[in-house]
Amino acid sequence: MASGIIFNIQRYSIHDGPGIRTTVFLKGCPLNCWWCHNPESQNIHQEIVFWPDRCLNCGDCLKACAKKALTIRNDAFFTDKSKCELCASCVKACFTEARELIGKQISTEEAMEEIKKDIIFYDQSGGGVTFSGGEPLMQGRFLQELLLACQKEYIHTTVDTSGYAPWEVLKGISKLTNLFLYDIKLIDERKHIKFTGVSNRLVLDNLQRLTEEKMKIIIRVPIIPHINDDADNILQTGRLMQSLGLKEINLLPYHGTAASKYERRAETYPLKNQGTPSEDKMQDISSLLTDLGLNVKVGG
Ligand code: SF4
Ligand code: SF4
Structure with a gap:
């Protein structure tokens, strides 16, 4: 049986997919986004x-x-x-x-014990379990085993991912996953490298392949003022979705609550003086996407 490192299990979550969910946060992420609100998730080790x-x-x-x-x-x-x-x-x-x-080393069996505690709520609300991070695909074998265990219990599964992983890892879990929450942060590759530390080519290639496999996908875009909230980036994201036949998009307005976490870790928060997007701005962004025929939701 596989084991992995998690940094939190959050029960009664209502922002990480449909219904009432348990969100399991796996530790480790290959990206280093300036706005990361879980800096404790980036290092895969305790x-x-x-x-x-x-x-x-x-x-x-x-x-x-x-x-x-x-x-x-x-x-x-x-x-x-x-x-x-x-x-x-x-x-x-x-x-x-x-x-x-x-960070806590945990076996699939131990994680499933926690997940199964709320089966009654999943059943009543149309919820289930969400695997998030960090980047859950970094612990591909552990994730695959967790998803398989959930499938055996008829628990709905969601994977919240940056899409930055070898295709083989994604393919290995795709048929065990009921829903992907798939992040698109920036379409411009140079900006993507600047603000996340990695190219977006793999992310976009993997998204195309997942759509070819007919997976259920909701696109998620964190809205960070002056970084990715310009009409050009928003429209390019919307048009990409149109070309792939995707309809659902969640916009996640930036908030600065992570600043104290960086302090705790004696690290510099790159967005220290960043403000949150205004309601008008969020409305403008939503309208651009709605006009492209997409179903927009603000928040998770
Ligand atoms: S700093 Fe804390 S965790 Fe590290 S070796 Fe010392 S007692 Fe152990
Ligand atoms: S010095 Fe501070 S961190 Fe160390 S044991 Fe005392 S209260 Fe805790």
């Missing part, structure tokens, strides 16, 4: 994060660390990642929960 606002400077974590991986400089804590073995002794020693271990 990691320790630090919440400075919860820290009392008691030093208990330093005493607990046998590897001497923690130091204080100018009243700030630093973790030497080359020494840290992720034993989590510092996490257990910290009674204010200022240190947190992100």
Whole structure:
């Protein structure tokens, strides 16, 4: 039986596909989007994060660390990642929960135990389970086994993906997936590389292949002011959907709630002063797409 690394299981989710769902967040992502609201999802390995606002400077974590991986400089804590073995002794020693271990190794069986707890809600609401991330396709074998286990239980499955994975991985899970939530961020390749770290060619090729396989797909576009909210990008996205025979599109307005997560990880948030798109702007974008004959929904 396969196992994988997840960073969260969220029950009673209503934004990740139809009905009431359990969303399983798999850790690891090959993209590095400027607006990523789950920076803790990007690294496929377990990691320790630090919440400075919860820290009392008691030093208990330093005493607990046998590897001497923690130091204080100018009243700030630093973790030497080359020494840290992720034993989590510092996490257990910290009674204010200022240190947190992100990522948990879990077997398919353990994940299914959690997923099956809400079968009654899935049945009543037309819901099911959504595999998200990070990029769930990065743990292809684990994902495939989870999907197969869900299929055996007649649980509706959704995969929320960037589409950035070898076609063989996507093909391996496509027949086990009832619905794809497929992200299209930018059509211009150079901008895609700049803002996500990777080309979009694989993403667009895979989308075409999935449509050829007659998969059920909802396109998702995060709307990030001044990055991908221009009419040119929106219209190109809409026309691509038309050419592929896709009708459903969800627009996800940017929000800045991830800023504190970057602080916790001692990382710079590239969109620190970014505002959210106005209601008028979202309405304009929706109208452009509706005029192309697409079914637009704002939000997940
Ligand atoms: S044990 Fe927790 S509260 Fe105490 S210094 Fe370490 S991180 Fe801060
Ligand atoms: S996880 Fe273990 S090795 Fe790493 S800093 Fe904490 S106590 Fe030290």
